[in-house]
Amino acid sequence: MRSTLLRYRLVRADTGYGAFFSYSGDRDRRLLPRLQRAIEKQSRPWYRPPRVRIFLDYSGISVGPRLRAKIEAGLARSRWLVVIASPEARRSTWVDREIDWWLTHRSVDTLLLVVSDGALVWDERRGDWDPDRSTALPPRLLGTFPDEPVWKTIPWHDSGRDPDIDSAAVSIAAVVRGMREDDLTSEGLRDTRRNLRWARAVALVLAALLVAAGVIARIAVGQKNTADDQARIASTRLMASVADGHAATDARAALLLAVAAYRTAPDPNTLAALYRANLASPTLVRGVTTPAPITQLETSADGRTAVAGLGDGQLVAWTATDRTLAPITSLAPPLSSIAVSADATVIAAAAGTHLRLWRKTGGPLDLAVPDGLTPQQVTVLPSGAVVAVQTTTTAPASGALLLYDSGSGRLRDRFATDALIAQAGVPGLGVRTVLPLSDDDLLLLDHAYWVRIRVRDGTVEDTGIGELPDLADGLIGRPSGNGELYSASNNGGATDIYRLHGPKRFPADDIAATLSAITPATGVEPPAVLDRNGDTAALLAPDGSIYLAPIAAAATPRPAAVRLTGAQIRSGDLIRFLGDSGHRVLAATGDHLILWDTDQIDRLSVTAAAAIPQVCNACPRPTVQISPTDTEIIVSSGVDNGQAPDSTDIDREENAKYRFTVVRPLPLSSAPGRSVPVDGMPAWPDPAHPVLLTHQRAQPDSPTPPPLAVLTAPSPEAVLSGAWSGPDPATVLSLDANGTLSAQNTSTGAITAQRTAPAPATGYGPVVSNRRFAAYLSRRDVTIVDSATLGIAAHLDGRDVTALAYAGPQLLIHRGRDLEVWTENGSTRLRTLTGIGPPGHWESLAADDAATVVAHLDDAGSIILDDLRTGTNLATIPGGPAAAGMTGLALSHNGKHLLTATGSWRAPEGTLTDHDIAPDTLVRTACDRAGTDLTPQEWRDLVGIRRPPTASCP
Numbered sequence: 014m015r016s017t018l019l020r021y022r023l024v025r026a027d028t029g030y031g032a033f034f035s036y037s038g039d040r041d042r043r044l045l046p047r048l049q050r051a052i053e054k055q056s057r058p059w060y061r062p063p064r065v066r067i068f069l070d071y072s073g074i075s076v077g078p079r080l081r082a083k084i085e086a087g088l089a090r091s092r093w094l095v096v097i098a099s100p101e102a103r104r105s106t107w108v109d110r111e112i113d114w115w116l117t118h119r120s121v122d123t124l125l126l127v128v129s130d131g132a133l134v135w136d137e138r139r140g141d142w143d144p145d146r147s148t149a150l151p152p153r154l155l156g157t158f159p160d161e162p163v164w165k166t167i168p169w170h171d172s173g174r175d176p177d178i179d180s181a182a183v184s185i186a187a188v189v190r191g192m193r194e195d196d197l198t199s200e201g202l203r204d205t206r207r208n209l210r211w212a213r214a215v216a217l218v219l220a221a222l223l224v225a226a227g228v229i230a231r232i233a234v235g236q237k238n239t240a241d242d243q244a245r246i247a248s249t250r251l252m253a254s255v256a257d258g259h260a261a262t263d264a265r266a267a268l269l270l271a272v273a274a275y276r277t278a279p280d281p282n283t284l285a286a287l288y289r290a291n292l293a294s295p296t297l298v299r300g301v302t303t304p305a306p307i308t309q310l311e312t313s314a315d316g317r318t319a320v321a322g323l324g325d326g327q328l329v330a331w332t333a334t335d336r337t338l339a340p341i342t343s344l345a346p347p348l349s350s351i352a353v354s355a356d357a358t359v360i361a362a363a364a365g366t367h368l369r370l371w372r373k374t375g376g377p378l379d380l381a382v383p384d385g386l387t388p389q390q391v392t393v394l395p396s397g398a399v400v401a402v403q404t405t406t407t408a409p410a411s412g413a414l415l416l417y418d419s420g421s422g423r424l425r426d427r428f429a430t431d432a433l434i435a436q437a438g439v440p441g442l443g444v445r446t447v448l449p450l451s452d453d454d455l456l457l458l459d460h461a462y463w464v465r466i467r468v469r470d471g472t473v474e475d476t477g478i479g480e481l482p483d484l485a486d487g488l489i490g491r492p493s494g495n496g497e498l499y500s501a502s503n504n505g506g507a508t509d510i511y512r513l514h515g516p517k518r519f520p521a522d523d524i525a526a527t528l529s530a531i532t533p534a535t536g537v538e539p540p541a542v543l544d545r546n547g548d549t550a551a552l553l554a555p556d557g558s559i560y561l562a563p564i565a566a567a568a569t570p571r572p573a574a575v576r577l578t579g580a581q582i583r584s585g586d587l588i589r590f591l592g593d594s595g596h597r598v599l600a601a602t603g604d605h606l607i608l609w610d611t612d613q614i615d616r617l618s619v620t621a622a623a624a625i626p627q628v629c630n631a632c633p634r635p636t637v638q639i640s641p642t643d644t645e646i647i648v649s650s651g652v653d654n655g656q657a658p659d660s661t662d663i664d665r666e667e668n669a670k671y672r673f674t675v676v677r678p679l680p681l682s683s684a685p686g687r688s689v690p691v692d693g694m695p696a697w698p699d700p701a702h703p704v705l706l707t708h709q710r711a712q713p714d715s716p717t718p719p720p721l722a723v724l725t726a727p728s729p730e731a732v733l734s735g736a737w738s739g740p741d742p743a744t745v746l747s748l749d750a751n752g753t754l755s756a757q758n759t760s761t762g763a764i765t766a767q768r769t770a771p772a773p774a775t776g777y778g779p780v781v782s783n784r785r786f787a788a789y790l791s792r793r794d795v796t797i798v799d800s801a802t803l804g805i806a807a808h809l810d811g812r813d814v815t816a817l818a819y820a821g822p823q824l825l826i827h828r829g830r831d832l833e834v835w836t837e838n839g840s841t842r843l844r845t846l847t848g849i850g851p852p853g854h855w856e857s858l859a860a861d862d863a864a865t866v867v868a869h870l871d872d873a874g875s876i877i878l879d880d881l882r883t884g885t886n887l888a889t890i891p892g893g894p895a896a897a898g899m900t901g902l903a904l905s906h907n908g909k910h911l912l913t914a915t916g917s918w919r920a921p922e923g924t925l926t927d928h929d930i931a932p933d934t935l936v937r938t939a940c941d942r943a944g945t946d947l948t949p950q951e952w953r954d955l956v957g958i959r960r961p962p963t964a965s966c967p
Contacts, residue, residue, distance in 0.1 A: 029090035029091065029092070030066045030092070031052075031065035031067065032091060032092070032093040032095045033067075034048075034068065034095050034097060035097065035102070036096075036099070036101075036102060036108070037101040037104070037107065038099055038130075040099070040101070040129065040130065041097050041129050044129060044176060045069055046069065048067075048178050048185075049067040051178045051182035052067055052182045053067060055182060055183065065190060068087045068090070070084070081110075088115060088118070092123065094111070094112070094119065094123065094124045094125070096112060096124065096151065097129050098126055098127065098128045098133060098151065099128070099130040100130060101130075103131070103148065103150055103152070105151070108151045108153075109152060109153040112124075112151055112157075116153070116157060124157075125165070125188060126154075127165045127166070127181060127185065128149050128164060128165070129167050130149060131148035132148050132149055134147045135161040142154065142155055142158075165181055167180075167181045168180060245278050245961070246278060248277065249274040249277050249278040250274075250282070251956060252270045252271070252273050252964070253270070253271065253274045255270050255956055256268075256271040256274065257286065257290075259955075260289065260290060260293035261294065261578045262581050263579070263580065263581070264290075264293065264294045264300070264578075264580060264607075264942075265300050266947065266951070266955055267579075268291070268943040269943050269946060270290075270955065271290035271939060272290075272940060273960075273965060274964075275287045275932070276936065276963045276964060276965070277961045277963050279932070281880040281882075281883050282885060284932060285886065285888065287939065288887050288888035288935065290939060291616055291935055292616075292891075293579065294577075295615035295616070295891070296575070296577055296609045296613050297578070297607065297609050297616070298597075298608040298616070299336075300605055300607045300608070300942065300944045301336065301606050302945040303323055303338060303606060304327065304604070305327065306323065306324040306603050307323060307587060307601035307603070307604065307606060308323065308348055309322030309350065309362075310322070310588075310599065310600075310601050311351050311352060311353045311589065312590065312599055313353050313355060313356060314355035314356075314395060314494070314545065315357070315592065316597065317332060317592075318330055318331070318332055318353070318357035319331045319333070319589070319599050320341065323604075325346055326343050326344045326345055326347070327341075327343045328340075328341035328342050328343065328371070329341060330357065330360070331606060333597075333608050336941060341371050342360075342369055344364040344367055344369055347364065348362055349388065350363045350388065350391045351363075352391045352392050352393040352400070353393055354393045354394070354396065358397050359371070359372055359393050359397030361400050361402075363388035363389075363402070365387070367379070367382075368382055368402060370419055372397075372419060380400070380402075380417050380424075381422075381424065382402075382415075383424075383427070386405070386406055388403075389404055389405045391403075394449045394451075394452050394455075399417065399419060400417040401414060401415070401416055401447055402414070402417065403444050403447045403457075412431070412444070413429055414429075414430050414447065415427055428471045430444040430457065433464050433471075434462060444457045445458055445459055445489070450495070453467055453469060454467065454474070455468055456492070458492060458499075458513075462476075462477075463476065477513060490502070490540030490543070492513070493543035493547035494543075494545025495546055495547055497512060498511065498512055498564065499513065499540075500542075500550065502540040502541075510564055539584070539585030544595040545592075548563065548564055549595025549596075550564055553582055557582050559577040559600060559609070560574045560575070561574060561576075561596075561611060563595075575611050577598060577609045580605065581602060582600045582601075582607075584602075588600045591608065596610055596611040596612045598611075614926065615890070615928075616938055617928050617934070618927065619926070619929075620925065621677070621681055623648060623922070624675055624688050624922065624923070625650065625675065625914050625924070634899040634900055634901040635648055635914040635915070635923070636649045636650070637903035638695040638696065639679065639697075639904075639905050639906065639910075639912065640700055641697055641700045641738075641906060642700050643906050645676065645677070645679055646676070646677050646678075646925075647676050647697075647705070648674070648675040648901070648914045649674045649693060649694070649705070674688065674691055674693065674705055675687070677925065680910065680927055681925060681926075681927030687721075689723070691705065691709045692709060693707025693709065693726070693733070693736075694707070694726075694733045694736035695736065696736040696746075697738050698739065698743065698745050702722060702759065703721050703722070704722045704723075704745045705723045706725075706733055707726060708726050724759070727747060727755035727757060727767070728749050728751070728753060732749060733749055734749055734775075734779070735747065735779050735780025736780070737780055737781075737782035737787050737800070738784050739756070740784060740800060740801050742759075743758060743760065744765065745757050746782075746803070748773065748789065751772055752771050753768075753769060754798060766803055767803075770796060771791035771792065771793075771794065771796050772791060773789050779817075781818050783819035783837060784800060785801070785837060786819075786837050786838055787800055788819070788839070790811055791811065792811075793811050794810065795811045795817065795839070797809070797839040799838070806838045806839060808839075812828075815828070816858035816869060817858065818860050819837065820834075820863075820864040820867065820881060821862035821864050822864070823835065823836065823837060824837055825858065825860055827858055827869070830849065831847050831849065832847075832849040832884075834846070846879075849867070849869075849879055849884060857869050857902050859902050859904035860881060861904050861905065861908030862906045862907070862908070863907075863908055864882075865881055865882060865908055866930070868911055869902070870892070870900060870902055874900055875892045876892060878890065900915045901913065907931075908930075908931070909930065909931035909934070910927055910929060910930070910931075911927075912925070912928075913925070936966070943966075946965055947965075
């Protein structure tokens, strides 16, 4: 059984030792383990055990007693004795003992001599070793050999530091295995080659495995990246979808989620979501978050400051241009009333029986309230000098009107309110509202009964009774700031506006008719909030939006009500107008304060009035040219018929009154620009020196705004179709209605070159250019002109073409509902984007130099913004009504500013609008107008997924 197992290498055979090393001395103790390893590795595959095992005392003897017995056991299991001869071995008792045992139990023919140090000398005359000269011979070997043996000396390398172990190992292994040294060397060479083949095979296998592992790892990484990308896309789509869903009801959440989506994965889809969030609720200016829910709200008459009372008793002030709140003071909650002076330098608050005054120059001051009285309403007169407090009492005595000096906090006067209101001629039910009309007039109201008193002495100056509706189930609102009007709501019916004196009630088809359309048929709704001048009413709708409607007589034309969205307002008591105008509204919901301005176009735009008249029905849109450095713009009406035949419906003299060219800085601001009463075709050959080609002459008293140079058009009889800049900054190029191409020197106006080209399809062009080439629509073709030579570079099919534009090195051709992208010289069509447009008029197309964004106008005057690389619709920016006039369109070279210029029919004033559409501006504007970022709890409630690290404002 054991032999069978041995045959199949299932158990290891006890083969003993091929040789026993007998030695002595530290030098040999360090040398022999190396010799042992060299012998045992001779001529064997790396995966098999050694063919020759060497007994060495350091490895062959285990720790324990009976050393001699263990050495003799090793000798007994060895086939050869290798004596390492050296001076140390000559003096060693153990070496002699080992030799003696071997000679006793084995033959001298199985004994090998290896000299590691010293010498062995054979004396031929004696037939034995020379004992004197043999310095390495152990004594027991004298007289042992019948004739001279062969021994091996361990050679040393030339350096004398390392012995040649391999040579000695081959000699010993050959004897022990019974082979010739050359045969053993050959076998070793074969084994080495075999081992090398195995090594190469293993290396190839490992390399293949490594490559496979790398491929698998790369696939895994790619799949992980794909999964991460898909997860990121899914999460950004979720953020964008939630943002869209909250745009009308929670503009803050919509803005912040759109920013989170874009910053997590900036691509056209998330950029479109960011545009939508910024353009939604366009009249919403900004919001701010308060430390606690808002319970009281008032605004200053100067329109600069809002003061909010919070549920925890704090008072905070907010300037509408700031992102942060200013703490004022704090009382024990709840607050019952707050008031503010016209300039917000004096603020008063009541909480229970406690009154506190805050002064900008004096800080907080507590006011003493007479015993038995509880403050009901605080009022600060416009200058802030006097604070009026309406109080109530549970005692039989009447409530009182208290007047305090705000400087010292001294109680100046006390008036019984029942006695005052009784002077209106009816028994008073108690004063409900105290309204300051001026620093010396207070209006006290009890439903529709009112009394106006003089502050300095309490004298009743006037009394009256307004129309009192059936308010058994209804509500009466606050009066307008001028004390003329108040509103009432009656059980879900129409919201009516009443006068305190004069005509008692506005007719039913007046403001009531406008607001009743949005008042539900059942349920009590809050009354309207009126502005300070009584011109505008604000009504809280059931969905939380606010409607603004003008207050006017029935016969007076008025615009429709404006709906304010972007927040869900829960209480009409927390709606206020900011300032005297009726276009800025402030409202609170929860811990958010929101400001709207109906004069605001949107949060991305700046508008300015400019002399952009619309001179005729058939005239082209105003021409807008932007400087190569994107720092200045020139706007012209786009037509210069000078001495050319006048086809307009306004005579030449009348036209001249309405012709202007406007030069404004970019970005656009409210600062006045420069204008000249000359119309023409602008161009920008030199970034610092714009040029205007015209048939007209500037009036002597209207100098040309520097550095605008006015040049006379090349042909006095032909209408200019367009002007553009060429490669030479000293040359301006132009095309007239007859197809004449001209080059003029910008300094002298001299014509330096002229060519004849196909005439444009219409006399007014337009011509589009990127300096190197220009393109226009002729009667049958799209004609492309080389600006350097004025030669025709290409003719492209002009059928169904509705618009042309250059996007840097690319020519855009709008054909039907497709946008074709060509090389600048028209030699190759690069791609076609479908579903773009169509524009309302063929000249309304613009793109940036990087060929990333394209814009055009639709028939309603709205600006359509698309990604030029993918065709993704980015935004639709609403425009003004078409009847307002024609609109010109331009996009800055860097793609950050979208300019529109709208003329005015037969009026000298038009409108310039600068839309800042840069992605970084969209992010910055959204974060600024949202106020504070979403809290972790708000994020979980809105999105419900883990928040990516970049999903927040920068």
